[in-house]
Amino acid sequence: MTRKPQKTKPTKVKMSKKALLEIKALHVTVDGKEILKGMDLVLNRGEVHAIMGPNGSGKSTLAYAMAGRGGYEVTKGRILYGGRNLLRMEPEERAAEGLFLAFQYPVEIPGVANTTFLKEAFNAIRKHRGEGELDAMQFLKLVRQKTKELGISDDMLRRPVNVGFSGGEKKRNEVLQMAVLNPDLAVLDETDSGLDIDALKVVAEGVNALRSPERAMLVITHYQRLLDYIVPDRVHVLAGGRIARSGGKELARELEEKGYAEFAEAAA
Amino acid sequence: MAGNSIAVRPFVEQFAALKAGLPGTGVPWLGDLREAAIERFGDLGVPTPRLEAWKYTRLRPLEKTAYRAVGEADAAADAGRLPSVLGAAAGHRLVFVNGRLRPDLSTPGALPDGARIESLRDALASDPGALEAQLGRIGVLDGQPMLALNTAMMDDGYVLRVGPGVALPAPVEIVFLGGTADEPVACHTRNLILLDEGSRATVVEHHLGAGKGAYFANGATEISVAGAAHLTHHKVQAEGSGALHLATVHAEVGADATYEGFCFATGARLSRYEVGVRLVGSGANCSLTGAYMMRGDQHCDNTTVVEHTVPDTSCREVFKGVLDGKARGVFQGRIVVREDAQRTDGNQTCKTLLLSDRAEIDAKPELEIYADDVKCSHGATVGAIDEDALFYLRSRGIPEAAARGLLVRSFLAETLHDVKPEPLAEALEEMIAAWLSQAANGEQHE
Numbered sequence: 001m002t003r004k005p006q007k008t009k010p011t012k013v014k015m016s017k018k019a020l021l022e023i024k025a026l027h028v029t030v031d032g033k034e035i036l037k038g039m040d041l042v043l044n045r046g047e048v049h050a051i052m053g054p055n056g057s058g059k060s061t062l063a064y065a066m067a068g069r070g071g072y073e074v075t076k077g078r079i080l081y082g083g084r085n086l087l088r089m090e091p092e093e094r095a096a097e098g099l100f101l102a103f104q105y106p107v108e109i110p111g112v113a114n115t116t117f118l119k120e121a122f123n124a125i126r127k128h129r130g131e132g133e134l135d136a137m138q139f140l141k142l143v144r145q146k147t148k149e150l151g152i153s154d155d156m157l158r159r160p161v162n163v164g165f166s167g168g169e170k171k172r173n174e175v176l177q178m179a180v181l182n183p184d185l186a187v188l189d190e191t192d193s194g195l196d197i198d199a200l201k202v203v204a205e206g207v208n209a210l211r212s213p214e215r216a217m218l219v220i221t222h223y224q225r226l227l228d229y230i231v232p233d234r235v236h237v238l239a240g241g242r243i244a245r246s247g248g249k250e251l252a253r254e255l256e257e258k259g260y261a262e263f264a265e266a267a268a
Numbered sequence: 269m270a271g272n273s274i275a276v277r278p279f280v281e282q283f284a285a286l287k288a289g290l291p292g293t294g295v296p297w298l299g300d301l302r303e304a305a306i307e308r309f310g311d312l313g314v315p316t317p318r319l320e321a322w323k324y325t326r327l328r329p330l331e332k333t334a335y336r337a338v339g340e341a342d343a344a345a346d347a348g349r350l351p352s353v354l355g356a357a358a359g360h361r362l363v364f365v366n367g368r369l370r371p372d373l374s375t376p377g378a379l380p381d382g383a384r385i386e387s388l389r390d391a392l393a394s395d396p397g398a399l400e401a402q403l404g405r406i407g408v409l410d411g412q413p414m415l416a417l418n419t420a421m422m423d424d425g426y427v428l429r430v431g432p433g434v435a436l437p438a439p440v441e442i443v444f445l446g447g448t449a450d451e452p453v454a455c456h457t458r459n460l461i462l463l464d465e466g467s468r469a470t471v472v473e474h475h476l477g478a479g480k481g482a483y484f485a486n487g488a489t490e491i492s493v494a495g496a497a498h499l500t501h502h503k504v505q506a507e508g509s510g511a512l513h514l515a516t517v518h519a520e521v522g523a524d525a526t527y528e529g530f531c532f533a534t535g536a537r538l539s540r541y542e543v544g545v546r547l548v549g550s551g552a553n554c555s556l557t558g559a560y561m562m563r564g565d566q567h568c569d570n571t572t573v574v575e576h577t578v579p580d581t582s583c584r585e586v587f588k589g590v591l592d593g594k595a596r597g598v599f600q601g602r603i604v605v606r607e608d609a610q611r612t613d614g615n616q617t618c619k620t621l622l623l624s625d626r627a628e629i630d631a632k633p634e635l636e637i638y639a640d641d642v643k644c645s646h647g648a649t650v651g652a653i654d655e656d657a658l659f660y661l662r663s664r665g666i667p668e669a670a671a672r673g674l675l676v677r678s679f680l681a682e683t684l685h686d687v688k689p690e691p692l693a694e695a696l697e698e699m700i701a702a703w704l705s706q707a708a709n710g711e712q713h714e
Binding site: 067068069070090091092094095096101103106107108109110111112116117120121122124125128160177181 | 654655656657659660661662663664665666667668670671674675677678679680681682685
């Protein structure tokens with residue numbers, strides 16, 4: 001009897017199942033002080049995770065370290081993004097590879113129109129990806145479609161970047177940038193800070209409109225109320241520079257009731 | 269005498285040798301004016317840092333380089349293809365090569381009745397008497413040796429006269445090309461802008477240089493803006509990298525009249541733009557705006573003196589500099605408010621962006637106030653690129669060099685947003701982009 005050679009099935013790796021972001025034992029030092037002390041996190045495409053935690057627990061440090069801000073020194077551990085070493089990339093390269101950080105305090109840039117800024121960023125990313133740049137007319141068409149979807153007035157496009165914007169307008173401008181730049185991974189750093197409930201709802205709607213199976217989001221917040229509107233798949237508590245606890249969305253409500261006292265003790 | 273008398277000698281000798289051939293020979297008042305001016309120049313000497321007004325700018329090229337006077341051959345030099353900062357928007361265009369008018373390169377346009385533009389040589393040849401009341405009278409020679417030298421040696425330039433109530437429909441473009449000679453030459457161009465009551469004009473000067481050789485452009489402009497008239501006077505200074513560029517502007521502004529001076533500079537090894545404005549009629553108003561971008565070992569000096577002599581006059585000054593390499597900027601802003609000049613409104617800002625830790629700015633505001641009901645303010649800031657803004661832009665995917673470029677534009681924007689006509693604004697954008705791309709390529713002017 002002859003044996004048929006057995007075919008080996010190639011194992012298919014589905015991109016959507018693979019972790020988009022893997023943070024392993026991350027240690028980050030700012031001004032000589034260790035803020036993150038061995039943090040771990042895995043985030044897949046299509047998922048929205050929330051990072052909650054008391055003030056000073058390292059939430060913004062995590063966001064800045066991911067985006068590559070100077071002065072945030074990674075002393076140990078690593079961050080893999082799509083399987084690549086994120087920490088080796090310049091900030092602009094991280095953005096071009098699909099990482100977006102919505103700033104807690106967006107920066108004002110006088111004399112540069114919002115559209116000019118958006119077009120510069122959009123085309124820089126296209127160029128990095130080997131795609132053709134859009135001219136002024138093509139870009140305006142695209143950006144107008146986004147402002148319409150998000151219910152943002154075109155007036156905001158003509159004004160200089162964030163100059164004279166209210167707190168709510170600044171955050172909406174962050175969401176507009178996210179919509180235009182179309183990232184794979186969006187990190188929202190305390191997007192709710194300084195917003196009243198109406199502005200918060202508008203911003204949350206904008207973020208929800210951008211949820212997709214291809215995109216992952218990391219929502220950093222101190223308060224549970226943002227998570228009433230942007231409902232996460234997982235909630236992590238960052239305390240003392242590490243993830244102290246993880247759970248489902250109900251964890252956020254529990255924290256709202258009990259506060260961070262138990263974690264403050266754990267961190268001490 | 270605090271000036272340098274040794275550097276004076278070659279010019280005094282040149283004057284003696286050339287005076288018989290200078291334009292307007294035989295016109296007695298002009299001859300007297302020139303003789304008095306060369307004497308004044310000799311008395312004052314070439315300025316040195318021992319003079320308070322020249323504390324930060326030393327005219328070293330005048331100590332080291334022998335500049336000969338321009339001649340016919342220099343004026344006839346091949347100018348190559350000359351750029352235009354106005355293009356089709358220019359109503360009238362005059363081109364000067366090494367200080368002399370080149371009719372073959374100029375494109376005259378139709379000016380309305382009552383408006384006239386011509387070269388100084390032509391104006392002095394046809395009707396010198398018509399200039400007697402203004403030429404050398406608006407400009408004040410006290411403490412002004414380089415203006416005195418210009419007055420003695422003035423060779424050519426433009427004369428724009430706009431009659432009462434006449435408005436020029438399009439801007440006038442004047443191009444000054446230098447640096448075409450093989451050896452260092454000196455040009456003393458003298459311009460005159462005379463706006464009668466209620467008239468309006470926009471003049472755009474473009475100074476540029478061919479090559480890298482040394483030359484000396486010692487220009488002077490006298491301006492009279494009569495009651496309710498409005499002059500917009502733009503200047504683009506893109507001289508060659510070996511140039512010494514001195515420009516003295518003296519303006520007199522009448523009641524309810526406006527003088528708007530703007531200077532954008534990227535050129536010359538050493539430059540000084542010195543503007544003196546006298547607000548002599550109630551309601552007179554002036555704005556002086558400067559933007560400059562320097563690198564390598566360039567030195568750029570902006571010196572302003574605004575004199576409020578009557579009640580209810582105002583002036584706004586904004587000067588912004590971008591300095592890279594070992595470049596050095598100087599801003600001296602003097603505001604004088606005379607006893608009678610009540611309700612003066614004066615505002616002065618000088619901001620500098622240092623792109624290198626070897627660059628330097630010296631900013632010196634001076635307020636001299638003799639009236640008691642005035643509003644005068646001044647402020648100076650010096651800073652580097654804002655790291656937070658830089659990171660914000662980079663976090664959006666904008667590469668570092670482009671992000672720095674955007675922030676430089678952001679810094680200069682305030683000085684540029686009122687620049688009209690549109691083609692000039694676009695030309696300046698291109699010059700800024702070219703300057704920035706040189707920075708990105710690490711090119712230096714040294």
